[in-house]
Amino acid sequence: MEFENVEAVRQRLEEADYICSPEAATVVFLAEATGKPVLVEGPAGVGKTELAKAVAKCLGRELIRLQCYEGLDEAKALYEWEYAKQLLYTQMVKDKLSEIISGAGSLSEAVDRIANQEDAFFSERFIQPRPLLAALTSLKPVVLLIDEVDKSDPEFEAFLLEILSDFQVSIPELGTKKAVHIPFVVLTSNNYRDMSDALKRRCIHLYLDYPDRDLERRIVQLKLPGIGQRLGDQLVDSVRAIRDLDLKKKPCISETLDWARSLVVLQVEELSPAVVEETLSVLVKYRSDSGKVRENIKKVADKAGLTWTASS
């Protein structure tokens, strides 16, 4: 066990620049202790991927990332034979090959002899490991991040099951490969579609939501230590007020941080509704959404305690 208790997880994640809720810390702790995968769900931009990175950082492990997308198949996720290399080697050892088959009485005998050498060509030497195999065969323990697993096809999800429950894969030519170390697996999902119950059953579930005010404020402070106390407060409050509006895409933590960064660059000391409107494009990504924020700017300003008189 790498962590002593839940509190230790929280502290070490914080050292890795990741502030998390007690839920997240508990789940990470349990997953690490029992070698189970974590399925992280939640809206875009609340730090699902970041969590995996932070875990890797604080455990000092390598992060192997598999980005899922529609049409992702085993060849891209697990392993691939390096045909080119195989052919090249065949060319180079041509002499040896002809030596082997020289003196063979018949064609079938020659084929038999070649078949005896098959292992030389279908060996690990010619396998190109893709993220999943790399994570299993790595000699050092790693963190495996399977990002946006909901974007993959259902067939791929079914294929993941073997890996997630037994931490082994079968390669027909080589047999079953067992994990050297059980990797810390994080799967993230945006709820684009529901994951199957079989997959869920194998994972510990964590739902990351938009953080509460204090947490968000601390995150801003951590990532941008230079930000003023007052600006930081106003910023977080405004983002929360904007999030309360009925938007197509709500601003997430990473957008809060982007916004904070732009405000620091613009050397804004205090937020005013005018500044919010001017810099809105960093925060809101749809035209209809920014229109809505502009319409409700007064409500936002009131909620966040912005003063109208302050000039930018």
Added chain:
Amino acid sequence: MDRLIIRFATCARAAGLMVSQAEVMDTLTHLALVDVTDPQAFHRVLRANFAKSRRDQPRFDHLFHLFFHEFREDAGLSKDLLAPEAARLARELAKEFPDDPAFKAALDFMAGDPLAFLEKLRALETDGDRPAMAMGGNLGQVARRLEMMLAAGKVKDGLLRRLGENPDNLPWQTRRELEEHFLSRLDAARRLISGEDRPLEAGAEARSAYEKRLGEIGERSFVSLTPKEVAEMREVIDQLVRKLKDLASLRYSRQKRGVLDVKKTLRKSGRYLGVPMELVRRNKPPKKGKIVTLCDVSGSVWSAARFMLNMLYSLQECFTRVRSYVFVAGLAEVTGIFEDNEISRAIDKVLAEAELEYGAPTDYGATFRQFSRNHMEVLNKKTTLIIIGDGRSNYLNPELRLLEEMREKCRRVIWLNPEAKGFWYSGDSEMRAFETRVNEVRPCQNLNQLTDFIQDLIL
């Protein structure tokens, strides 16, 4: 501890959470690792293992509260002198109505075993249309809810009577405590039934309700929808649209594994001494069509047209372009309104902003004339023209020739008629004439028919 968790898991299943054996075992291993005396840690562990989707979480939280907080007194009670008394009371009460399952469930609930009660509640929510057992009649849900309410009431009456009947064999504090204990339980039960804090529904709404609602609302005629149902309809459509998008994208990914692309395969084989090691398949995306809609916005037709527009624009990425026109006795293009506004707002705006004479009698002929004069260029061989209207042209010239011309210009013309089929050919309806001049005529009275149509359109 093990037994407690197993009991909780059984209840969770009864309440509709999917909890498997493996999850129970995981929970037990996990609990050994954390400080179980910390109630929050305990809750987190259970939640991470029992509620594996966002939807389930509120339901889980409620159940957790019920089981570990409202029923917690169990532990205190069982050591107490009260326990045998409570058990005796429950036994005696049970004799009163031996054949009534609802009564039994309510009684068990009160005595600290919510299983049967939760199961009944769940049954009530999932198959609301099974015929009511005790009450009879066809009130379904309401009746059965009532039945359970009555059962809880009966338990309460019986309890109070028994407690009041023989005051001598129980000291008054004991009686008070028992009474308080049981009454708080029954209160919890009643809250569950009446759904005051909507515990079980909150989570289930999103999933199970969708199918059910689709079933209910799918067959309702558009014309007869109340404003509340219109809003509900929009939600159902949102979900439908998401499903259809998934379907469409699935087709795209299938299509990638299409026929062999000989040229590219040969080119790639160069890397392997001319051996075609990698097969390249032709990635042929299915053709996206262009859509032009002509909507009759007079009265009844509009109620169907708005939903069609809603769906079409939600599925915009399945088409290269959607252009829409509305008409009564003249034509107005409303594409711009949809491009500048969010869908539902756009639909509300259409009627207000399109420059039309709403008072005028519907004139299909004039509409076609105007269309062919000003907008004929939007039609080409990739365009599907959708006309939605009842075909009632008020005995004015329907200009069938122009319709034919339009059909020649585009890929196909589909006519959607929101009227009941029985009325199609009566009165001033020109349906019979229109029917022969378009490629397809479909009834479009309710959501199911509309969905079928849209599905055929994009797939």
